Amino acid sequence: MLKDYLEAARLLRERKQSFVLATVVRTGGHTSAKSGAKAIVTEDGSLVGWVGGSCAEPTVVREARKALRDGQPRLIRLSPPEELGKGPKEGVVEVAQTCVSGGTLEIYIEPHLPRPHLVAVGHLPVTEVLANLGKDMGYEVTVMSPEGDATRFARADRVVEDLDFSKLDIRRDTAIVVASHANYDEEALEAALATDAAYVSLVASRKRAADVIQYLRQSRVPEEQLSRLKNPAGIELGGSRPEEIALSVMAEIVMLRRKGQLTPGPAKEAEGEVSAAGAEATDPVCGMTVEVASARHVFQHGGELYYFCCSGCQRSFEREPKAYLVKK
Numbered sequence: 001m002l003k004d005y006l007e008a009a010r011l012l013r014e015r016k017q018s019f020v021l022a023t024v025v026r027t028g029g030h031t032s033a034k035s036g037a038k039a040i041v042t043e044d045g046s047l048v049g050w051v052g053g054s055c056a057e058p059t060v061v062r063e064a065r066k067a068l069r070d071g072q073p074r075l076i077r078l079s080p081p082e083e084l085g086k087g088p089k090e091g092v093v094e095v096a097q098t099c100v101s102g103g104t105l106e107i108y109i110e111p112h113l114p115r116p117h118l119v120a121v122g123h124l125p126v127t128e129v130l131a132n133l134g135k136d137m138g139y140e141v142t143v144m145s146p147e148g149d150a151t152r153f154a155r156a157d158r159v160v161e162d163l164d165f166s167k168l169d170i171r172r173d174t175a176i177v178v179a180s181h182a183n184y185d186e187e188a189l190e191a192a193l194a195t196d197a198a199y200v201s202l203v204a205s206r207k208r209a210a211d212v213i214q215y216l217r218q219s220r221v222p223e224e225q226l227s228r229l230k231n232p233a234g235i236e237l238g239g240s241r242p243e244e245i246a247l248s249v250m251a252e253i254v255m256l257r258r259k260g261q262l263t264p265g266p267a268k269e270a271e272g273e274v275s276a277a278g279a280e281a282t283d284p285v286c287g288m289t290v291e292v293a294s295a296r297h298v299f300q301h302g303g304e305l306y307y308f309c310c311s312g313c314q315r316s317f318e319r320e321p322k323a324y325l326v327k328k
Contacts, residue, residue, distance in 0.1 A: 005038050005049065009112065016114040016169065018043050020064035022051050022107050025075070029103035032056075043068055045294035052078070052105055054310030055097050055288065060107060062280070062291035063093060067111040070260060079104040096287065115140040116257060117171060119197075120156075121163070121188045122179040123148025125242035126203055130177060131156045133250045142168055147183060163188050170195040173262045175253045177233060179203035179245075186215050193225040198262050199253060201233035203245060281306070284324040285313035 005021065012019045024037040032053045039049025041064035051060050056078055063076050077087060078097040083104060085094070097105070118134040120127045123145040134141040135155045142160065143153040150159040160167055163184065170176075174197040178188045185202060189212065192200045202209055209231040216226060234248030235255070256262045279292040290307040297308035301321050308314040317324055 005040060008040050008048065012040070012042070013112065013114075018068050018111070018113050020067055021110045021112060022047075022049070022060050022064060023110070024051050024105060025108050026106040027103060028079075031103035031105050033105060041065070045291075051107055054312065055286075056105055056107070058290055058294070058296075058309045059095050059097075059288070060109070061294050062289065063109050064111075065291060065294060067109050068113070071111055071113055073108065073110045075106060075108050077104065077106045095289065114171070114173075116253075116262065117142070117169070117174040118253070119144060119168065119170075119174060119176045119192075120179065121145075121177065121184075121192070122181065122203075123152075123183070124179065124181055126179040126181075126245050127177075128152055129242050129246035130179065130249060133246055137250065137254075144188070163191055165191045165195055170197050172196055172198050173257070175199040175201075175256075175262060177201050177203065177249055179233075182208065185212050186219075189229065190216060190219060190221055193221060193228060199230065199256060200228055201230035201249065201252075203233045203249070204231060206232065283307065283309045283313050285316050 009019065009021065020041040022039045022041060024033050024035055027033065027035055033051050033056065037050050039047050039051045039060065041047050041061055045061050045065060047057060047061055051057065059076065059078060063074060067074060074093050075091060076093045076095060078095045081096040084096060116139050118139040119142045120130045120134070121144045127143060127145065131141050131143050131153050132155055141156045142158045143156045144160045144163055145153065146162050150161065153159050176192045176197045176199065178185055178192060178201070180188060185204065189200070189202060202212065204212065213226060213229065234245065235251045237244060237248045239245055239248060253262065281290050281292055283290050284306055286309060288309040290309055292307060295307040297311055297314040299306050299308070299314055299318055306317060308317065
């Protein structure tokens with residue numbers, strides 16, 4: 001049982017770990033979980049708490065992992081196949097529950113993601129305004145300012161007086177903006193482009209940016225990394241003042257976040273490895289949808305892998321696979 005979900009959530013937030021809080025908000029008929037039951041699901045698919053048995057749990061984990069990828073909450077309704085479509089449909093993910101209990105569960109899936117991370121590099125007015133805008137918008141703000149006065153960035157969560165990115169927690173959703181105005185553009189970008197940050201931009205004219213890119217190319221920065229550099233930084237607003245430039249950059253970062261291009265998920269897979277995140281299979285016994293990446297019940301038959309919602313379905317399949325394969 002999840003006795004103190006608030007404390008568990010607090011610890012996860014302190015560690016800057018993404019998680020989902022799943023809450024049973026309504027039940028109907030015979031169900032093992034009752035309204036108010038809660039569970040926490042982490043990025044690796046681990047579930048702590050109780051929101052239902054062998055049919056409900058894998059569905060909650062699957063939808064929780066989707067919510068962590070897109071950052072959107074959802075309400076899921078698990079009900080017998082004959083009850084599908086009888087309740088409100090708008091904003092509801094319906095899933096057929098084939099367990100013998102025959103009850104209905106409605107579970108609210110609420111993702112909790114770390115604050116998005118903004119790294120502003122520089123010591124001039126654009127950096128100062130950018131840091132303040134980021135704080136006003138709820139970002140975790142780091143300023144890297146080798147030549148700056150740290151007191152100018154009092155609102156930042158952290159001020160680093162060098163360009164050592166290894167000191168920072170760079171995630172996929174980190175946005176790095178280099179605005180050093182030719183003071184240390186090249187050094188900062190070479191380090192920034194080597195990180196996993198999905199957004200790296202340079203505040204500079206097109207001519208200056210071309211010179212910087214040429215320098216980085218000559219320094220053997222891989223083309224794959226150079227192709228990620230965004231210049232000009234920001235959305236074209238026609239502004240020239242530091243406040244206007246900073247606003248255009250933040251507007252672009254917000255736009256990319258809303259499009260799902262700045263998410264806290266992993267930036268890249270291990271070499272030669274294909275991600276199974278999001279891939280789904282159908283349990284051949286009960287017909288439930290199973291997420292491949294988090295499936296705990298897997299059986300190989302005839303050279304093919306089959307995924308199951310619970311151990312009971314797997315055992316039934318192992319005893320007589322032909323009885324279920326004819327349904328395919």
